[in-house]
Amino acid sequence: xxxxxxxxxxNGATFRQQLHDLIRIPxxxxxxxYAGDVRRAADWLAAELKRIGMENVAVMPTAxxxxxxxxxxxxxxxxxxxxxxxxxxxxxxxxxKDNWTSEPFEPIERDGFxxxxxxSDDKGQAYIHVKAAEAYLKTEGKLPVNVKFILxxxxxxxxxxxxxxxxxxxxxxxADVAVISDTGMTSADQPEITRSLRGLTYMELNVTASSKxxxxxxxxxAIPNPALILAQMVAKLHNPDNSIAVPGFYDKVRxxxxxxxxxxxxxxxxxxxxxxITGAPGMWGEAAxxxxxxxxxxxxxxxxxxxxxxxxEGAKTVLPCKAMAKISCRLVADQEPVEIxxxxxxxxxxxxPPNVHAELKLINAGDPASIDPTLPVMQAAVRAYExxxxxxxxxxxxxxxxxxxxxxxxxLNVNTVMLGFGLNTDGAHGPDEHYxxxxxxxxxxxxxxxxxxxxx
Amino acid sequence: xxxxxxxxxxNGATFRQQLHDLIRIPxxxxxxxYAGDVRRAADWLAAELKRIGMENVAVMPTAxxxxxxxxxxxxxxxxxxxxxxxxxxxxxxxxxKDNWTSEPFEPIERDGFxxxxxxSDDKGQAYIHVKAAEAYLKTEGKLPVNVKFILxxxxxxxxxxxxxxxxxxxxxxxADVAVISDTGMTSADQPEITRSLRGLTYMELNVTASSKxxxxxxxxxAIPNPALILAQMVAKLHNPDNSIAVPGFYDKVRxxxxxxxxxxxxxxxxxxxxxxITGAPGMWGEAAxxxxxxxxxxxxxxxxxxxxxxxxEGAKTVLPCKAMAKISCRLVADQEPVEIxxxxxxxxxxxxPPNVHAELKLINAGDPASIDPTLPVMQAAVRAYExxxxxxxxxxxxxxxxxxxxxxxxxLNVNTVMLGFGLNTDGAHGPDEHYxxxxxxxxxxxxxxxxxxxxx
Numbered sequence: 001x002x003x004x005x006x007x008x009x010x011n012g013a014t015f016r017q018q019l020h021d022l023i024r025i026p027x028x029x030x031x032x033x034y035a036g037d038v039r040r041a042a043d044w045l046a047a048e049l050k051r052i053g054m055e056n057v058a059v060m061p062t063a064x065x066x067x068x069x070x071x072x073x074x075x076x077x078x079x080x081x082x083x084x085x086x087x088x089x090x091x092x093x094x095x096x097k098d099n100w101t102s103e104p105f106e107p108i109e110r111d112g113f114x115x116x117x118x119x120s121d122d123k124g125q126a127y128i129h130v131k132a133a134e135a136y137l138k139t140e141g142k143l144p145v146n147v148k149f150i151l152x153x154x155x156x157x158x159x160x161x162x163x164x165x166x167x168x169x170x171x172x173x174x175a176d177v178a179v180i181s182d183t184g185m186t187s188a189d190q191p192e193i194t195r196s197l198r199g200l201t202y203m204e205l206n207v208t209a210s211s212k213x214x215x216x217x218x219x220x221x222a223i224p225n226p227a228l229i230l231a232q233m234v235a236k237l238h239n240p241d242n243s244i245a246v247p248g249f250y251d252k253v254r255x256x257x258x259x260x261x262x263x264x265x266x267x268x269x270x271x272x273x274x275x276x277i278t279g280a281p282g283m284w285g286e287a288a289x290x291x292x293x294x295x296x297x298x299x300x301x302x303x304x305x306x307x308x309x310x311x312x313e314g315a316k317t318v319l320p321c322k323a324m325a326k327i328s329c330r331l332v333a334d335q336e337p338v339e340i341x342x343x344x345x346x347x348x349x350x351x352x353p354p355n356v357h358a359e360l361k362l363i364n365a366g367d368p369a370s371i372d373p374t375l376p377v378m379q380a381a382v383r384a385y386e387x388x389x390x391x392x393x394x395x396x397x398x399x400x401x402x403x404x405x406x407x408x409x410x411x412l413n414v415n416t417v418m419l420g421f422g423l424n425t426d427g428a429h430g431p432d433e434h435y436x437x438x439x440x441x442x443x444x445x446x447x448x449x450x451x452x453x454x455x456x
Numbered sequence: 457x458x459x460x461x462x463x464x465x466x467n468g469a470t471f472r473q474q475l476h477d478l479i480r481i482p483x484x485x486x487x488x489x490y491a492g493d494v495r496r497a498a499d500w501l502a503a504e505l506k507r508i509g510m511e512n513v514a515v516m517p518t519a520x521x522x523x524x525x526x527x528x529x530x531x532x533x534x535x536x537x538x539x540x541x542x543x544x545x546x547x548x549x550x551x552x553k554d555n556w557t558s559e560p561f562e563p564i565e566r567d568g569f570x571x572x573x574x575x576s577d578d579k580g581q582a583y584i585h586v587k588a589a590e591a592y593l594k595t596e597g598k599l600p601v602n603v604k605f606i607l608x609x610x611x612x613x614x615x616x617x618x619x620x621x622x623x624x625x626x627x628x629x630x631a632d633v634a635v636i637s638d639t640g641m642t643s644a645d646q647p648e649i650t651r652s653l654r655g656l657t658y659m660e661l662n663v664t665a666s667s668k669x670x671x672x673x674x675x676x677x678a679i680p681n682p683a684l685i686l687a688q689m690v691a692k693l694h695n696p697d698n699s700i701a702v703p704g705f706y707d708k709v710r711x712x713x714x715x716x717x718x719x720x721x722x723x724x725x726x727x728x729x730x731x732x733i734t735g736a737p738g739m740w741g742e743a744a745x746x747x748x749x750x751x752x753x754x755x756x757x758x759x760x761x762x763x764x765x766x767x768x769e770g771a772k773t774v775l776p777c778k779a780m781a782k783i784s785c786r787l788v789a790d791q792e793p794v795e796i797x798x799x800x801x802x803x804x805x806x807x808x809p810p811n812v813h814a815e816l817k818l819i820n821a822g823d824p825a826s827i828d829p830t831l832p833v834m835q836a837a838v839r840a841y842e843x844x845x846x847x848x849x850x851x852x853x854x855x856x857x858x859x860x861x862x863x864x865x866x867x868l869n870v871n872t873v874m875l876g877f878g879l880n881t882d883g884a885h886g887p888d889e890h891y892x893x894x895x896x897x898x899x900x901x902x903x904x905x906x907x908x909x910x911x912x
Contacts, residue, residue, distance in 0.1 A: 030770045091772055099668065157770055184674070198673060202771040211735030213554065213886040217654060217786055217856030218640070220758040221750035222730060224740035227759035227781075228690065235691035238684070274678060279667030282811025284680035294677035302676040303683035304774050305765035310782055314486045314613050315658040315819045316547055317784055317857075318760050318885055325683075326766055328773055330673055355738025363771045400673030401773075429774055430669040 004135035008444045015131050015444070016114070016437065018048070020107040022088070022123050023116045029065055029089035029157045038065045038153045041088045045151055046070070048130060053137035054149065060169075062161035065089060065153030069172075072133070073146045079455055080377075081146040083175035083414065085404060086126025086182065087155030090118035091429045098431040112437050119435035121428035125181035125421050126151060128440065132447035144455040148175060152404075155182075158202065158364025159404055166411040177377040177454065178408045181443065183398050183420030184428070186267050188436060191385040191393035191446075193378065194418035196296070199331035199368035200401035201340045202304075204361045205230065205348065207323045213309070214319040223319060224355040227308035230323035233358065236351050237301055237327070242286050244301045244329075246347045252334045256289075256297055267396050268292035277425060296397035300330045301344075326363075330399060337365035366403020371415055380453040381417050387453075388446030396420075419443075419450060460591035464900045471587050471900070472570070472893065474504070476563040478544070478579050479572045485521055485545035485613045494521045494609045497544045501607055502526070504586060509593035510605065516625075518617035521545060521609030525628075528589070529602045535911055536833075537602040539631035539870065541860060542582025542638065543611030546574035547885045554887040568893050575891035577884035581637035581877050582607060584896065588903035600911040604631060608860075611638075614658065614820025615860055622867040633833040633910065634864045637899065639854050639876030640884070642723050644892060647841040647849035647902075649834065650874035652752070655787035655824035656857035657796045658760075660817045661686065661804065663779045669765070670775040679775060680811040683764035686779035689814065692807050693757055693783075698742050700757045700785075702803045708790045712745075712753055723852050724748035733881060752853035756786045757800075782819075786855060793821035822859020827871050836909040837873050843909075844902030852876075875899075875906060 008015070027041035028034040042059045045068045050057045054070035068088070073081070093104035102108045107116035114124065129149070136143045150173065154160055166173060183194040209224040239245045256264075271283050274291055285294040294300070304327065309320030329340050345360045352358035371378065373395050385393040398420075405416045421443030427433045464471070483497035484490040498515045501524045506513045510526035524544070529537070549560035558564045563572035570580065585605070592599045606629065610616055622629060639650045665680040695701045712720075727739050730747055741750040750756070760783065765776030785796050801816045808814035827834065829851050841849040854876075861872045877899030883889045 030772060031768060092766075092768065156772075200673075200773070202773065209734075209736040212883070212888070214734060215856065215883075215885045216756075216758045216760060216784060217656075217854070218751065218880055218884070219730075219734060220786060220855065221741045221754060221756035222739060222747035223734050223736050224738065225758055227762050228694070231687040231690035231759065231762070231781075232694075234684065234687035238688075274675075278665075278670060278675060278679050280665040280679050280811065281813060282680065282809075283678060284665075284811050285677045291678040295674065298677060300672075300677035302672045302681055302775060303687065303764070304672060304772060305767045305776070306683050306687070306762040306779060307767040308759070308763075309761035310548075311761045311763040311780070312487060312548065315782070315784070316486060316612075316760060316885065317656070317658065319758060320761070323762060324767070325687075326771070328672060328771070330676060353738070355736065355740050357737060398673070399676065400671065424674055427668070427671075428674070429671040429772065432668070 002139045004139050004448045005445060007139045008131060008135045008448060012441055019124060019127050022127060023107045023118050024105055026105045027089050027153065028092050029154050030092055038089055042066045042068050042153055045088055049149060052130065052134035054133065062165055064161045067165055068149065068151040070149040071147065072143050075143055075146045079145045080176035081148065081174065082451065082454060083148045083150060083173060083178040084129045085178055085180045086129065086151045087122045087153065088126065088151050089153040089156050091156050093117035100431045109437065113434040114437060115432060115434045117433050119433055120422045120426035121433065122155065122182045124435040124440055125443065128181055128421055128443040128447050131444045132451060135448055136451065144451050148173060158366060160364065162404060163407055163411065166407055170412060173412055175412065175414050178414050178416040179419055180402060180405065180416055181419045181421050182402055183400065183418050184422035184424040184426060185420055186269065186424055188423060188439060191389045191391060192267060192396040192420060193381050193385065193393045194398050194420050195373055195395045196370035196397040197368060197402050197405055198399055199335060199337050200328060200366045200403065201331060201337040202328040202363040203341060203344060204363055205325045205327055206359045208321060208357045209355065210321045213321050216317040216319040220319050225319055226323040226356055227320050229353060229356050230308065230325055233348065233351050234303060234325055242284065246343050248343045249340065253299060254333050256293060260297060261293065263395060264292050264296060264397065266394055295399035297332055299332050299335060302328055304328050330401065331368050333368050333370060335368060337367060341365065366401050367406035369405035369409065371417065375415060377415060377417050377454060381419060381450060383453045384446050384450035387449045388442050419446065458595045460595050460904045461901060463595045464587060464591045464904060468897055472896065475580060475583050478583060479563045479574050480561055482561045483545050483609065484548050485610050486548055494545055498522045498524050498609055501544055505605060508586065508590035510589065518621055520617045523621055524605065524607040526605040527603065528599050531599055531602045535601045536632035537604065537630065538907065538910060539604045539606060539629060539634040540585045541634055541636045542585065542607050543578045543609065544582065544607050545609040545612050547612050549573040556887045565893065569890040570893060571888060571890045573889050575889055576878045576882035577889065578611065578638045580891040580896055581899065584637055584877055584899040584903050587900045588907060591904055592907065600907050604629060614822060616820065618860060619863055619867065622863055626868060629868055631868065631870050634870050634872040635875055636858060636861065636872055637875045637877050638858055639856065639874050640878035640880040640882060641876055642725065642880055644879060644895060647845045647847060648723060648852040648876060649837050649849045650854050650876050651829055651851045652826035652853040653824060653858050653861055654855055655791060655793050656784060656822045656859065657787060657793040658784040658819040659797060659800060660819055661781045661783055662815045664777060664813045665811065666777045669777050672773040672775040676775050681775055682779040682812055683776050685809060685812050686764065686781055689804065689807050690759060690781055698740065702799050704799045705796065709755060710789050712749060716753060717749065719851060720748050720752060720853065722850055751855035753788055755788050755791060758784055760784050786857065787824050789824050789826060791824065793823060797821065822857050823862035825861035825865065831871060833871060833873050833910060837875060837906060839909045840902050840906035843905045844898050875902065
């Protein structure tokens with residue numbers, strides 16, 4: 001009889017073509033004009049889960065984009081239930097504006113990688129688990145454990161409606177462990193299991209002065225310039241040592257222990273490698289911490305966007321009436337995202353001069369999260385990686401944010417094992433996002449092994 | 457026999473419909489996709505000048521947009537030659553993005569104003585002189601002085617090719633006085649003659665770090681953020697007292713005399729009026745000077761635009777690879793625009809941290825200019841306004857820039873009389889630009905009187 005692994009290997013090319021079909025649907029959740037495509041991606045996944053033999057498949061409505069649910073619960077009451085989470089929505093991408101080499105929603109396989117928006121984050125990684133389930137169901141006719149899929153369409157906009165969904169369907173979603181593949185490794189040869197994630201507070205700052213744009217010759221020098229004042233306010237968000245100047249920002253940050261620092265150092269890259277990967281002329285950040293410590297274990301405050309006045313070609317001598325900055329903080333334990341928003345808001349109110357209106361809106365918020373590596377569900381993951389990669393995994397921490405991990409713990413009381421099958425260099429959220437074909441196939445093997453190991 | 461004034465009054469409605477036709481051509485010189493429309497506006501004006509009886513009409517090519525030339529030189533050698541300059545190109549305008557009440561290129565007459573891009577700056581004002589010439593030619597069959605028209609299509613992009621044009625055609629353009637109507641008055645009831653203009657240095661600052669956009673969770677805190685660093689650099693362009701921090705910036709600025717200050721005070725608005733006009737919550741600028749002094753007689757440094765990273769709806773956790781600011785300085789005598797660019801550039805190089813690339817480009821430059829009010833050609837203007845408005849004009853200074861005034865002096869050795877027929881509240885360069893119908897008609901009368909007065 002064909003084993004699940006053999007089935008996965010025999011059908012590798014087909015699996016990739018199916019993934020291409022999913023990627024071609026531009027399910028951009030951050031832009032309302034793509035709402036129909038987001039729905040189309042949900043329907044596509046529901047049909048696929050039904051086809052492979054999952055049961056109770058449903059595209060379940062939320063106040064925003066739907067959640068795709070499916071289960072298979074015939075492994076027996078003595079077997080654990082694994083809740084597999086992924087997201088089918090993606091970040092925006094524009095070939096010309098963002099300077100992609102090929103069309104972001106037309107996947108192309110080039111030099112061992114699939115180039116497309118969502119190839120790694122998270123369609124490619126989420127789909128690995130669909131294919132692992134298919135490999136069991138099409139060969140053995142059953143799964144080694146009970147499995148529930150929950151695939152959401154709002155991860156890139158802060159999983160706004162997922163908490164309500166988890167609360168409403170807590171009984172249906174009851175599980176012994178949650179599994180997420182939405183993280184990256186430093187090196188393709190060295191598997192990693194993520195044991196901590198940063199939280200996120202994403203905000204928008206709007207500074208306005210006059211009721212409409214003015215002629216800079218007629219009013220400049222007398223009427224406040226929101227672009228200038230916004231820049232002056234942004235410049236006050238950090239101290240000269242690049243630490244964050246918002247009062248109280250660091251109050252709840254857990255200091256790094258020597259053990260933390262040595263664990264982080266095992267997977268750390270030298271600055272030269274960061275410069276090589278990014279092309280930046282130099283590093284930036286808090287001098288008292290290494291680059292990896294700053295990325296995975298220290299909070300940050302970044303400017304994600306700026307917009308004001310004339311941004312086209314050439315000159316327009318306008319005195320803008322408004323200026324906007326997108327500002328986000330990555331948070332570490334035990335920072336609370338809404339409290340951070342309140343702190344930043346209070347500081348903005350304090351530094352905003354009285355001759356402008358300054359408003360800070362909260363766009364979304366997610367808690368930081370961590371998991372104990374000694375838990376049996378984590379040890380099962382260690383064994384799965386050893387079998388899938390032929391090498392013991394290291395424990396890593398990621399600078400990114402998956403707020404659902406904290407939500408699973410708080411609402412469903414379930415721990416999450418992060419089986420990351422991406423690479424940190426995949427270019428998630430940026431142009432030319434790509435996913436290693438080799439990682440995709442090794443990921444399916446490892447996901448198959450994980451279901452077997454966690455059943456023990 | 458019908459007098460020119462009677463002709464202008466009898467044909468007022470027709471004149472406005474003709475102006476509407478000119479305005480409907482979106483001759484936006486700052487955006488290359490409108491190049492065809494810029495050309496169309498030139499052709500329209502050439503046909504119109506031919507129709508009213510001007511001679512030697514030509515659409516003359518430059519390295520950029522063409523110059524429309526026409527003359528009528530039969531007044532006799534004892535009569536002066538008046539060179540009438542205007543520009544038929546306009547600033548960009550987008551109904552939705554810039555929040556216009558009506559379509560910017562579909563003129564609408566509402567409450568005594570013509571609402572449209574270019575209605576005031578400068579199609580409406582330039583067209584006044586075409587109608588004044590028509591009024592003479594269609595009634596008396598001649599003009600009281602020799603007249604040359606020069607209407608350019610690149611004023612809004614810094615008259616890039618006009619200097620070369622003036623040099624090449626200096627003999628053809630020989631004149632005793634130049635006339636420009638491209639300035640505004642404070643009040644519709646009180647005519648003003650502008651006696652000084654500020655210069656302009658328009659620049660673009662680009663700050664780049666990584667070679668492409670990165671995930672803020674994966675690289676933020678370690679790789680420089682150009683949006684943040686650009687904001688920090690912009691914040692260093694002014695001192696805490698709102699003066700400009702660029703070393704050497706004020707070295708050549710002529711100090712204001714008591715006479716200057718009292719002349720400026722005659723037309724000055726109280727701060728409360730500026731706040732009322734603009735809707736701003738407060739004033740801004742150098743505390744040692746009044747608002748009007750800051751606008752017309754002090755140099756400024758404004759941020760005209762900002763662009764970086766994600767500027768759409770909602771959240772994108774991107775670490776941008778680049779950030780851009782449009783920066784312009786308004787200059788006063790005796791500052792030199794290219795020297796100012798060099799000073800800002802040197803300062804930018806000094807404040808740019810080594811972990812980014814920072815580049816400051818010069819977009820365009822124009823000299824400040826002034827004219828002596830005791831000159832006979834200025835006194836003729838005083839009499840023309842007295843007849844057109846029934847009130848003696850005041851001398852004003854404007855915060856705007858018309859670099860061609862300095863070019864006329866330097867290249868053609870001709871003084872320029874600025875017969876401003878706009879209002880400072882016309883909203884030039886902003887949304888809902890509008891032009892007073894009453895000012896348009898009074899302007900035509902005054903332009904008719906000016907030709908008669910300057911002939912004396």
